[in-house]
Amino acid sequence: MHRVARIDGDGIGPEIIDAGVTVLDAAGERFNFDIDWVNFDIGSERYLRTGELLTEEDITGLETCDSIYFGALGDDRVKPGIIEKGILLALRFHFDQYINLRPIKLLDGVTTPLANKKPEDIDFLVVRENTEDFYVGIGSRFTGSEKTSLEVIRNLYSIKFGIDVESDATEVAYQIGLITREGAERVINYAFDRAQERDKSCTSVDKANVLSDIYGLWREVFTSVAGRYPDVKTDFTFVDAVTMWFVKNPEWFDVVVTPNMFGDIITDLGAMIQGGLGLAPGGNINPDGISMFEPIHGSAPKYKGMNIANPLATIWAGALLLENIGEKEAADAVLKGIESSILAGHVTKDMGGSQSTSSVGDWIAKQIRT
């Protein structure tokens, strides 16, 4: 028996999670385990109703679960940032889910926007750091009348190039990113462990030539971890360049490890080359704690309730969840189910099919059961 939290969230969230739950329950039937689903009413609706983002009670409840299955967040009535930071990022930080795992894999039968690339060319793993970097939420804004605060920044952080960047500015905003040695080490370790199980190659993506302080530390840690994995080939690439290679030579990559913000960017690009957001799952993992699995797409409010959204990313995220709670065979069966739905053309409109969200879930559940 596994106790799994479901957070449907906003927009298409409830529909895609429904489809995922159908599939995971079928996998439980087939492989002899039960999932006890625990519902949490967390999202924009409640925020608009009560002003609450994440309550003490939510946290206490989630802490009784083995894992979290997460739909999607975002509502046009709420300013960008509130919900994402107050719920999604808050959960990642609270549960210290320091690994954001995003497989980039072109499944058989899926169309990629890249010319001449086949499933064997696009199959790598992005390991995104998930609790540091520019996601720590430290920053502020000053106006001219608060010049003293500006002076504080200026003096504290000796401006380089001998240039007084903001001398005449009437308003300045700043944002701080942090990388700690321990924070970098644990996620890079994880990436090397995964590389050892795969093709034994690990690429670090950073921008150490410009953001030298944080990514200089990142590189040092990467290099020192690499020393403990002599059988893994390593490589450094700058984030700007890596966007080119994802498009031109995705076959070069096996495991890619990267700080939080660059991970955000390159995994959306990765999602597109594997066929689009409708197909891209993510895991927010704390190997010693409670992990959370989600499609990496948003809540698509305009499709809410229409039963047309593509549930495959969510179902695939469900497979990652099963693997994480020790049901590896079931996880494999779910991924196989996804593949067979694609090959059978039993997919939603965005993938060229004509099926509804629930019908895709039901179909895959049936494949798994038989």
Added chain:
Amino acid sequence: MHRVARIDGDGIGPEIIDAGVTVLDAAGERFNFDIDWVNFDIGSERYLRTGELLTEEDITGLETCDSIYFGALGDDRVKPGIIEKGILLALRFHFDQYINLRPIKLLDGVTTPLANKKPEDIDFLVVRENTEDFYVGIGSRFTGSEKTSLEVIRNLYSIKFGIDVESDATEVAYQIGLITREGAERVINYAFDRAQERDKSCTSVDKANVLSDIYGLWREVFTSVAGRYPDVKTDFTFVDAVTMWFVKNPEWFDVVVTPNMFGDIITDLGAMIQGGLGLAPGGNINPDGISMFEPIHGSAPKYKGMNIANPLATIWAGALLLENIGEKEAADAVLKGIESSILAGHVTKDMGGSQSTSSVGDWIAKQIRT
């Protein structure tokens, strides 16, 4: 008579600039102007010899020129960051070249790695802010024994989410990005001016949902500038999503304006969809000062002196330079020359041809002269 500085830089820099100079001189002959080329010995070689990056004398000399034609920088013998920050970024900052202009245009006859995209689908302009954001070079590192400094950061910049991010860390690095109202305004104004001459659409790329302080200010400024251009359609996209749309729907974009770091990333992706770095020029522009034009690729040390590097990005950068110094007709002729070399297959190996660097330059020069 125009006085133009040439900074060849490292690796293939001298060869590609030679080809560019040949073409620009030909354009001068044809359209009746002379270019007085002034050579500057700036780059890794000198740095390794003398320890100098950019001297007072360099600056004084460059200040006597109307424009700067810049090759490429970078040498494997120097740690990442030193040369880039000490020369390239230092020049951008010193001359306050606050606009980094990068046309993304698939020329006729060029192969894009995207399936089913034609020249009419890939034709937009990225306007990258060039003097602020995370490029200001402010950051530092602390070790555990300097805990007090850590406390300073912690207290000064109230950590959000109620989470004490780096509590047990033995080493922390931080990096600060700045956006000023004036800094955002001037580059966004420029982008809207360009949009007005084109298809009247301007897209802002940011990550205001997470880095809310700096990009919140950026969005506010974008919105207020947009109010002065009622004929220009506007749109906001997050940087992660925009990498998807560049690959899936590049035809959606006309002018894209973005802060420095995201601009760095998305223009490399843009370069790839327009056929690769061999074809991507950039202008570092100060409309009231001295601007600088360069290919956006690096110095490719391993091809140094082999006369095989693709000079088209540099020649195209030369066209942008000519336009900037008021020689619009000549600029158009250079771009036409580039297009005809591609259509004639008179190109380097990376583009499927068999020509040398200098032969491509000579051929285009000849086209322009006749």
